[in-house]
Amino acid sequence: MLTNTSLDTHHIVVVLGDGGSIDKLVSLTNEFIIKRGVRRLFIHVISKDGRPKYFERFRHVLQSLLHCSLIIKYEGSTTDDFIKLIKSTHDLSNLVVVLVGESPTGLKGFLKELGINYISV
Amino acid sequence: MTEYEVIITSDRTMMSNHHGKEFLGFLATGPAINMPEKVWMWLAAPKLGVDEFGRPKEAPYGLRKVEAKLVDEGFKAAIIDPDYIHKYLKSMKVLMVGHHDFFAYGPPSIGWWVITGKEPVNRLSLMRFMRSEVVRKVKERGVKIIVGGPGAWQWLWELDFWRECGVDLVIEGEVERVIGDVVRKALNGEELPDYMYVGPSDTPSVGEIPVIKGGSVNGLVEIMRGCPRGCKFCSVTLRPLRFIPLDKICEEIKVNLRAGVRSVILHSEDVLLYGADGIRPKPDPLIKLHSVVRSLVKDGNIAWSHVSLSALKYAEEEYKLVSNIVNNYIRVNKQVFIGVEVGIETGSSRLAKIIMPAKAAPYPVEIWPDVVEDAFRIMHENYIIPAATLILGLPGEESDDVVKTAELLDRLRPYRSIIVPMFFVPLGTLKYKDWFRKHNIGREHIDVMLKTFYHTVYWAEEILEKFYLREPYLVPVKLGLKLFIQYVKWRMSKLKPEIEAIIRA
Numbered sequence: 001m002l003t004n005t006s007l008d009t010h011h012i013v014v015v016l017g018d019g020g021s022i023d024k025l026v027s028l029t030n031e032f033i034i035k036r037g038v039r040r041l042f043i044h045v046i047s048k049d050g051r052p053k054y055f056e057r058f059r060h061v062l063q064s065l066l067h068c069s070l071i072i073k074y075e076g077s078t079t080d081d082f083i084k085l086i087k088s089t090h091d092l093s094n095l096v097v098v099l100v101g102e103s104p105t106g107l108k109g110f111l112k113e114l115g116i117n118y119i120s121v
Numbered sequence: 122m123t124e125y126e127v128i129i130t131s132d133r134t135m136m137s138n139h140h141g142k143e144f145l146g147f148l149a150t151g152p153a154i155n156m157p158e159k160v161w162m163w164l165a166a167p168k169l170g171v172d173e174f175g176r177p178k179e180a181p182y183g184l185r186k187v188e189a190k191l192v193d194e195g196f197k198a199a200i201i202d203p204d205y206i207h208k209y210l211k212s213m214k215v216l217m218v219g220h221h222d223f224f225a226y227g228p229p230s231i232g233w234w235v236i237t238g239k240e241p242v243n244r245l246s247l248m249r250f251m252r253s254e255v256v257r258k259v260k261e262r263g264v265k266i267i268v269g270g271p272g273a274w275q276w277l278w279e280l281d282f283w284r285e286c287g288v289d290l291v292i293e294g295e296v297e298r299v300i301g302d303v304v305r306k307a308l309n310g311e312e313l314p315d316y317m318y319v320g321p322s323d324t325p326s327v328g329e330i331p332v333i334k335g336g337s338v339n340g341l342v343e344i345m346r347g348c349p350r351g352c353k354f355c356s357v358t359l360r361p362l363r364f365i366p367l368d369k370i371c372e373e374i375k376v377n378l379r380a381g382v383r384s385v386i387l388h389s390e391d392v393l394l395y396g397a398d399g400i401r402p403k404p405d406p407l408i409k410l411h412s413v414v415r416s417l418v419k420d421g422n423i424a425w426s427h428v429s430l431s432a433l434k435y436a437e438e439e440y441k442l443v444s445n446i447v448n449n450y451i452r453v454n455k456q457v458f459i460g461v462e463v464g465i466e467t468g469s470s471r472l473a474k475i476i477m478p479a480k481a482a483p484y485p486v487e488i489w490p491d492v493v494e495d496a497f498r499i500m501h502e503n504y505i506i507p508a509a510t511l512i513l514g515l516p517g518e519e520s521d522d523v524v525k526t527a528e529l530l531d532r533l534r535p536y537r538s539i540i541v542p543m544f545f546v547p548l549g550t551l552k553y554k555d556w557f558r559k560h561n562i563g564r565e566h567i568d569v570m571l572k573t574f575y576h577t578v579y580w581a582e583e584i585l586e587k588f589y590l591r592e593p594y595l596v597p598v599k600l601g602l603k604l605f606i607q608y609v610k611w612r613m614s615k616l617k618p619e620i621e622a623i624i625r626a
Contacts, residue, residue: 042314
């Protein structure tokens with residue numbers, strides 16, 4: 001059920017850079033859950049803070065998401081890690097990418113190239 | 122010896138039957154006071170009997186459910202006492218550690234920690250276990266470490282320790298539907314996520330909840346899951362209400378009896394709502410439940426884990442149901458009282474209306490203090506001894522609310538009970554709120570804490586004298602507790618002038 005490829009699981013990729021607003025990420029994620037009626041959410045995290053240190057900023061997001069099942073997975077810290085993750089994603093059409101604060105070099109260009117929309121907070 | 126691949130365990134404060142007295146387990150939520158930690162640990166959490174494989178005779182119920190689910194799905198999994206997991210270093214591929222309060226951030230541990238300034242023994246014991254030589258070796262061998270249980274969220278506040286221990290996955294929620302997949306992935310060497318929370322829509326149905334395979338601590342068996350009251354500070358209320366069928370309850374009691382556990386703790390957030398119509402208790406399912414349970418355990422003790430005060434008042438006033446159950450099914454043979462946990466939380470109707478609007482139902486929340494007093498009177502008359510909780514620092518609390526709580530405590534003085542003040546911990550739908558900390562403690566809070574102290578000490582002496590620890594083998598424990606009470610009374614008498622000066626200031 002709670003696997004990477006499960007059809008009824010929605011995926012978000014969060015790139016945690018320096019700065020940015022975690023509060024905005026919280027409200028955005030809640031809005032996303034309500035709008036799409038999400039019951040299971042898989043959040044992939046790219047952050048230079050490393051694992052599990054990234055939870056220091058990220059735990060506030062988890063605390064506000066009580067009404068759906070959650071999976072959080074650290075995917076790396078660099079643009080290359082991000083590219084690897086995107087390339088392994090089967091369905092790019094439903095993918096939501098959120099960039100929090102400054103994003104790693106070359107990442108926005110890669111997203112534009114693939115035509116993937118992203119949200120900056 | 123069976124080559125278990127999945128080892129399920131916990132630290133000593135969890136892996137104990139607390140001398141067969143569930144309430145003594147609460148000592149493990151505090152620090153060792155005026156005695157060596159080893160003595161405190163012996164009082165709170167003595168070692169359990171194990172078989173030749175290191176499998177405990179009794180184990181925490183949550184761990185038993187995980188074990189049962191994995192065994193049913195064909196895994197070589199077992200609960201092993203923490204002192205024996207070294208026996209499985211070679212075969213172990215997954216180590217699962219469960220706890221309801223890993224780092225003492227939950228109630229009431231956090232309260233004792235703030236008041237005394239000393240780390241509670243449950244935290245020390247868990248950290249010692251996770252840093253032990255055997256767990257280090259487990260990690261070196263590439264075993265996946267999964268931690269879970271009601272206290273799993275606390276790992277999000279202990280990130281350095283998380284990294285130090287090499288924990289692979291933190292999992293929270295009712296895991297029956299997902300735990301098989303998780304363990305399968307771990308055994309296949311696949312990458313695990315860092316954190317999983319099983320939300321309300323993925324909670325298991327009654328049919329998916331397995332029957333335990335071995336004895337549970339003090340014979341605890343679950344009779345329902347979830348709670349319909351919707352109190353904002355509680356996480357259980359987010360989950361759907363499910364009644365466990367009587368035959369399944371009986372099956373688990375029989376498992377316990379076969380394991381040599383002759384007592385039963387009926388576990389639910391509100392035992393009197395078993396088979397209820399909404400929040401109104403119904404006589405038939407409750408009488409049937411107690412009658413069947415008594416017929417199985419005969420001389421053993423029956424206890425309730427939790428009841429709500431409003432359900433208790435309603436059950437007695439509408440049907441004389443409480444006295445009926447106590448007199449005909451509980452206080453029979455050798456049993457002289459029944460223990461239970463209840464939640465007062467606040468003496469303020471105003472705050473109750475905001476934070477727990479349905480707690481008094483079917484009575485109006487405006488009369489919450491009267492509901493509490495009536496329920497305490499009913500319990501006193503029926504030899505039900507409650508361990509009651511109060512929550513200080515609830516979001517939106519004002520000074521006057523705390524004064525109302527103090528006034529309610531005065532009204533409760535004539536009723537036999539233990540009352541414990543707890544500090545607000547962000548759980549349930551209040552998870553995003555701030556914690557109640559030392560600097561938030563006001564004069565009114567100190568007044569409430571003092572009143573609970575004197576109330577509890579007064580009644581604890583009577584309870585110890587007439588009801589509790591009557592078995593001859595428990596004489597040393599009883600003596601230890603009596604000495605402890607004398608010590609805290611003496612200590613408080615020394616501190617009292619200083620505390621009263623703070624209250625007057």
